[in-house]
Amino acid sequence: MHPRPSLSLLPRFCTFLPFATMSSKTNTFHLEQPLNYRAGARIQPVDGSHSEEVYEPATGRVLGKFLFSGEKEVDLAVQSAKAAFKIWSQKSGMERSRVLLEAARIIRERREEIATMETINNGKSIFEARVDVDISWQCLEYYAGLAGAIAGQHVQLPGGSFAYTRREALGVCVGIGAWNYPFQIACWKSAPALACGNAMIYKPSPLTPISVVMLAEIFTQAGVPNGLFNVVQGGASTGQFLCQHRDVAKVSFTGSVPTGIKIMEMSAKGVKPVTLELGGKSPLIIFSDSVLENAVNGALMANFLTQGEVCCNGTRVFVQREILEAFTEEVVKRTQKIKIGDPLLEDTRMGALISRPHLERVLGFITQAKEQGAKVLCGGELYVPDDLKLKNGYYMRPCVLGNCRDDMTCVKEEIFGPVMSILPFDTEEEVLERANNTTFGLAGGVFTRDIQRAHRVVAALQAGMCFINNYNISPVELPFGGYKMSGFGRENGRAAMEYYSQLKTVCVEMGDVESVF
C-alpha cells in the first residue's frame, strides 16, 4: 500500500467551509473553479448555455454551479485536441509510456485528495473511493506498459517484395461517462486512448463533474501536450455535439442502453467506431455444493458496492433449493449489518445514492416488487442517519427480496440500487435457461466446488465478464465489456488497444510493375 498524503494536499481548487470536524469533511466542500478544461487549463465555456447545480449526496447540499457547454465550446475543444494529437501521435510508445507512468505516480500521491472528492460528489464510501483511485492509477501503469509494445507485422511476398502493418492512432476520441465511477471510468477510457497516441475529449455525467478535471490537471502536470486531454461539461446536447463533430474519430460511451442506442445512431452517420459499455441485469448462480460463506460474501460483493449502482452487479441471485434457506438467512443477517451513513467516515461501507430522484426510483422498484408478490426480507426503506447534517442525504437500507419470480419487474429491469433478488432453482439446465433469458449480457457468476460444472456453466452464460467463485473484482489486465444489449467493444486488458487504434497495411514492391493493360 502506498502512504497516504496528508490532508494539506486537499483540493487546490476549492474551499472547505470552516465547520469541518476532525472526523469527516462531509458538509464542508464548496466548488469555486471552472470545470471545463481546455488547452491545459481550467476555463469557463465560451458559450455556457445554462448553469447546473452539483450536489453532495451525503447531505443533499449544493456544492456549487457549473456551466453546460454548447457547440462552440465543443468545437474549440476539438480544435485544441487536434493540435495536441499532431504532437503526441508522433511520439514513440516509450515516450508516451513515461508520461503515463508519471501521471500514475501523481494519482498515487494525490490518492486521498481524489478519493475524498469522489466521495463528496458521488456519495460512495471513502473506503471504496480509495479502491477506485487505486484501480485508476493501475490502469495508467498497465497501458504505460503496453504503449512501448505497440508494433506491426512484417510479411514476406514473392520476388523479395514485402508488406508491413502499422498500428496507428485514430485521432480525437470522445469519452462519455456515467456517474457511478467518475474518476475510474475516465481512466479506463483515457489510458488506452493516450497510450495508442490519440487525443481525448471527455464529458463526465453532469451529476459528477468534479474529479475528472483533477485527472486533466494531472495529465498536464505529467507532461502531455496542452489540449491532449480536454474536459467538456454538459448533458445530452453537449454529448450530441461531441458525437456529431466531423473531426471526432471515435466515441467510447459508458451509460444506459437507451443513450447507448442514440450514441450508436449518431456515430453511424459519421461511420465512427464506438465502444458501448451499457447496463446489465446479471445472474449469479449459487450451487448447493458452494462454500456457503464464500457464496454469501460473493452475493454481497455482487450487489452492494457503490450502493448497488454498478453496471455488472449480479442482482439476480439464483440459489439451488437445497441451500436456499441457509443462504438466505445468512445473506439477510450480513446485509442488516452493513454500516450505512457518512461516506467520509472510515467504518462506513454504504454511503448515499447519487440523487433524490434516483433514490425514489429505486424505492419505487421495491414498492412494485411487493405489489407483484416479492417479500422484503430486509431493508428497502429510507435511512435517516442520526447525524443532523446528513438528514437530507439520499440514504436507504440495502434490500434483499425473497419470493421472486423471473417475470417480476425487479428481476427483469436494471434497478441500479442496493436491491438483491433471490430466485430458487433446481437443475443446472434450468438455471442456465433462466439466467440467459434477458436482453442484457454484461456479467455473470457461479459458485460451486465442482470445477467441471463451473467451466461448463460460464461457457454457457451469455455474458462478457464471468466470475467463478468470486464477483466484481476488476484487475485492469482483464478485458471488460458486454454481450447482447450490454454493448460491445472492450475496456481494460490488451483488448482495449484494438479499440483505440487502426491497422494500416503497407505493400512494398521491390521489382518492376507488370501491368495487365
Ligand SMILES: NC(=O)c1ccc[n+]([C@@H]2O[C@H](COP(=O)([O-])OP(=O)(O)OC[C@H]3O[C@@H](n4cnc5c(N)ncnc54)[C@H](O)[C@@H]3O)[C@@H](O)[C@H]2O)c1
Ligand atoms: N458497462 C459499463 O461499464 C457501465 C459502467 C457504469 C455505468 N453503466 C450504466 O450506466 C447507467 C447509469 O449511468 P447514467 O445514468 O449516467 O447513464 P446515461 O445513459 O443517462 O448517461 C451517461 C452519459 O451519457 C450522457 N448522455 C445522455 N444523453 C446523451 C445523448 N443523447 N448523447 C450523448 N450523450 C448523452 C450523459 O450526460 C452521461 O454523461 C446504467 O445503465 C449502468 O448500468 C455501465
Ligand SMILES: C[N+](C)(C)CCCC=O
Ligand atoms: C469496478 N467494478 C466494481 C467492477 C465496476 C466496474 C464499472 C461498472 O459500473
